[in-house]
Amino acid sequence: MNSHLFDERGQEVDASFNLEAESTGYSLVMESRGGTKGTSKAKNTQYAQGLSLLLLRLAQLDGSIHDALLETARTATLSPEDRRLRLDGFNYPIQLRGIDVEDLRLELARAQGRTGRSDSDAKGFGNGTKRIRLYFTLPHSLERSALIAHLTSSDRREETIFPEESLRTPSFLEGAAKQVLVNRYERDRGARDACIAAHGVRCAVCDFSFESVYGELGRGFIHVHHIEPLATKTGPTLVDPVKDLRPVCPNCHAMLHRFSPTKTIEELKTLMVRPS
DSSP: OOEEEEOTTSOEEEEEEEEEEETTEEEEEEOOOBSOTTSTTOBOTTHHHHHHHHHHHHHHTTOEEEEEEEOOGGGTTSOHHHHBOOOTTOOSSEEOTTSOHHHHHHHHHHHHHHTTOOGGGGGGSOOSOOOEEEEEEOSSOOOHHHHHHHHHTOOOOOOOOOTTTOOOSOEEEEOSSOEEEEOOOOOOHHHHHHHHHHHOSSOTTTOOOHHHHHGGGGTTOOEEEESSOGGGOSSOOOOOHHHHEEEEOHHHHHHHTSSSSOOOHHHHHHHOOOOO
16 A cells, blocks of 8 residues: 655655565655646656655665665566666665765666666656665664654644754744744654654653553653754754654653753753652
8 A cells, every 4th residue: 555755844745655564674666657747647746756755764764775676567577687776876785874865866767767778768768757666674673654654754743842943944932021033943753753663652761651641642642852952953964763862751851951951861860859
């Protein structure tokens, strides 16, 4: 079953993919663009944006692409070797963290035009928005459902956002007495899902569980804390959900950010007053 993508604002992107488990990791099938743009038969019209989002979100998980194959009707009878996308400037395995994923996306598009092609086929193999399969691995185990949630970024649950961590454009908070300018920073909900999949929903500081106290109402609720505050960054930053994020309850989250520099989780643990 195909999954649909959402951008960082929660807007659906007209691009779909399928995720399949493999013996050594996963394969991601990016569905081709087709039909006439502006008609009811058009599909996956935002192919390029969708593939860029998928590559970026795999990079956030420290993913590596080990192979990429062209999967079209015209190449179905070819061997994997003949369907392989050979990329100029990139060698498999491709460690995604730290590279320009847009450069990789463009090279994947160019390689589609060269793959499975002969001189007599020159007119039939030119576009770079075909069905491709990317074989990739992650350095840590992640359930398929959590991985799909991270790749789609479809979970738009409301959560309290701290000024230090929170949309890219400065915004004004208005009240009766004063006006305050707050820097807000873009956050990836998919990274939140991957953090929870790795660390659970108990507070990393005080071990509080909302579900254990509030039952169904509290199931799945927790804040996610950036170990290194986003406000210290100078621009968009790749986040490793396992290494860089931790689940914390709202109380502990507020205490972590009460002073500058932000307290560490271990420091806050030592400051907690235990009941006698």
